[in-house]
Amino acid sequence: MKDTEQNPGVPIMDAEAIRRALRRIAHEIIEQNADLRSVVLAGIPLRGVEIARRLAELIREVAKIDIETGTIDVAMHRDDVGTRAELPVVHASKLPLPLEHRTVIIVDDVLFTGRTARAAMDAISSFGRPARVQLAALVDRGHRELPIRADYVGKNLPTATREQIQVRLQDVDNEPDAVWLFKE
């Protein structure tokens, strides 16, 4: 966690708030998808994958249905390679195939410019043509640069562009679940 004396993080969500937000998203997914068995939760590495896993667990508890999860890599689908000093790490995508007649829900921790979501949609289309693609994010911090909106949002958080949002999850970061805001 980026926590210095000069620049302490502001806690936005604790473990309990994250749990409640994910539970609400799980209920919304159940409500909005009559055929739950056709749903695939596709997480964006790293934290989106963990959030997708937790959502699948919550949906199993409530609806008694095992829904499939997957991983969707966006690094090799980004539009800014060669313009950034550092290259994003690429990961293998893993999706249950075929995607035809299925609903793919892209899952990420933070929704910001929308460019990652766009890259994820691009990546999904190279695997096939799902019936529907939806988007779920734990935090929507605004500042979209593309015409993209989320179907499921854990928390809407108005921010300044220069601020940073960091999501920490126990299984990924080995830190307690939390969402932090850092002022620049």
Place this chain on the structure above:
Amino acid sequence: MSTNWNRKDLLGLRELSPEEINFILETADAFKQVGTREIKKVPALRGKTMVNFFVEPSTRTRTSFELAAHRLSADVINISATTSSLTKGETLKDTARNLEALHADILVLRHSSAGAPQFLAQRLKSSVINAGDGAHEHPTQGLLDIYTIRERRGKVDNLHIVIVGDILFSRVARSNIFGLTKLGARVTLVGPSTLVPREFEKLGVTVSYKIDDVLPTADVVNLLRIQHERQRKEYFPGIGEYTTLFGLTKERAKLLKPDCLVMHPGPINRGVEIDSEVADGLQSVILDQVTNGLAVRMAVLYLCGGIAT
């Protein structure tokens, strides 16, 4: 998440750290999966231009690089020795500067002189990828061999890798030796004493002249192609004698452990360094090497070519 990779060129495995080698292999894992998609293409290097500059003939390495670039959405130009101005007396540096003037972002170079890729890498802003320079290195071949071993055996360290053939003139052998020893493998070189001098032991490997003594403990046997078009009489015993002494014949293959992998960089001389039954047998991973070569080259192009210049 960003990478710790900060090289614009890949000239050899000798100068890479074990961490850098492993990072290329992990990146290749991600790119290998692209080959199984319905649309086998990602936009990672869209707008970049790769020049395949092959001053020495090669089909499989050149096409592998070409397909790798296409799968990353880069544009590709192929230049071979016969079509280039090198035959008209232009120097390597002038040719390369001309390529750069065309705004080539990545230069893949195959050259008969050791050090040619390094010479250009120091002078050009473009990324330079060594696709084989003289008897020096062939890093992507070394990487794809290591990738294949790691994929099949789950690890590289503590495995016993036997490389058989003309080691002295082999850039494939050198890249394998550097990469494998860095990752903790035990390497034994086997071949005629004229082609496997004891000096190689300075690189941390074992040298042997009796293949039958080595095969029973091998986890991997990598057979190098006998380049009979290049062999000089004073070094080489003759094809029939070579097969008798060092060829992986059907009979000799019985000495191998059941899970030992048989590898060959291709193209195969069936009946010379390897019998057909062995090349096509269950232990052979020769075609896996070809598939993996594509993934490894995508990874190398992405890492070297994707860095902002």
